[in-house]
Amino acid sequence: NAGVMQNPRHLVRRRGQEARLRCSPMKGHSHVYWYRQLPEEGLKFMVYLQKENIIDESGMPKERFSAEFPKEGPSILRIQQVVRGDSAAYFCASSPPRRGKGNTIYFGEGSWLTVV
Amino acid sequence: AQSVTQLGSHVSVSEGALVLLRCNYSSSVPPYLFWYVQYPNQGLQLLLKYTSAATLVKGINGFEAEFKKSETSFHLTKPSAHMSDAAEYFCAVSVSFQKLVFGTGTRLLVSP
Numbered sequence: 001n002a003g004v005m006q007n008p009r010h011l012v013r014r015r016g017q018e019a020r021l022r023c024s025p026m027k028g029h030s031h032v033y034w035y036r037q038l039p040e041e042g043l044k045f046m047v048y049l050q051k052e053n054i055i056d057e058s059g060m061p062k063e064r065f066s067a068e069f070p071k072e073g074p075s076i077l078r079i080q081q082v083v084r085g086d087s088a089a090y091f092c093a094s095s096p097p098r099r100g101k102g103n104t105i106y107f108g109e110g111s112w113l114t115v116v
Numbered sequence: 117a118q119s120v121t122q123l124g125s126h127v128s129v130s131e132g133a134l135v136l137l138r139c140n141y142s143s144s145v146p147p148y149l150f151w152y153v154q155y156p157n158q159g160l161q162l163l164l165k166y167t168s169a170a171t172l173v174k175g176i177n178g179f180e181a182e183f184k185k186s187e188t189s190f191h192l193t194k195p196s197a198h199m200s201d202a203a204e205y206f207c208a209v210s211v212s213f214q215k216l217v218f219g220t221g222t223r224l225l226v227s228p
Contacts, residue, residue, distance in 0.1 A: 042206055042218035109159040
């Protein structure tokens, strides 16, 4: 059973370009989460999605950032007009449909975005 | 709002010594608590989790943590450190499994 798959692992973008990060959840998982880790900081929640629905986007910056999890295909985190402050590691995580206590969130290996 | 505080951004131990990484939480409702480990340039791996069953939780790689409600703590311990334990450790709290709130992490350094 493959884990949470993220690509690309490393991405370099010039200021003003767009960055697209992809995430395929573990098999059987219908919940996807995106977290951001800035240098020397812990992970910060960005968004929680289920298929075709954004459930909680309270951690998403108001501008330039968007996320989707279509019916078919991976979840996409899109950052438009990137700035140097967007340089960070972006982690995707997934979990199975909730069955009460015991659900675990599994993380991918991350996508490192560098804005030059 | 839930939060966690990890005391000590860096902890250094000798190989074979006791590992103690501190985590205190704040939550207005019974929390779920987690410890994750992150190796350089890698994702997070779950070490263990507390979901209101046994207060002493055993995880992978010989780690364990004890939930102490009176102290609002969930410290991570390992009796004998190994060189391969060198990594960054994150404590996290959740009340719904929908959103984890992470601490700022503790980097564990293990010397021979």
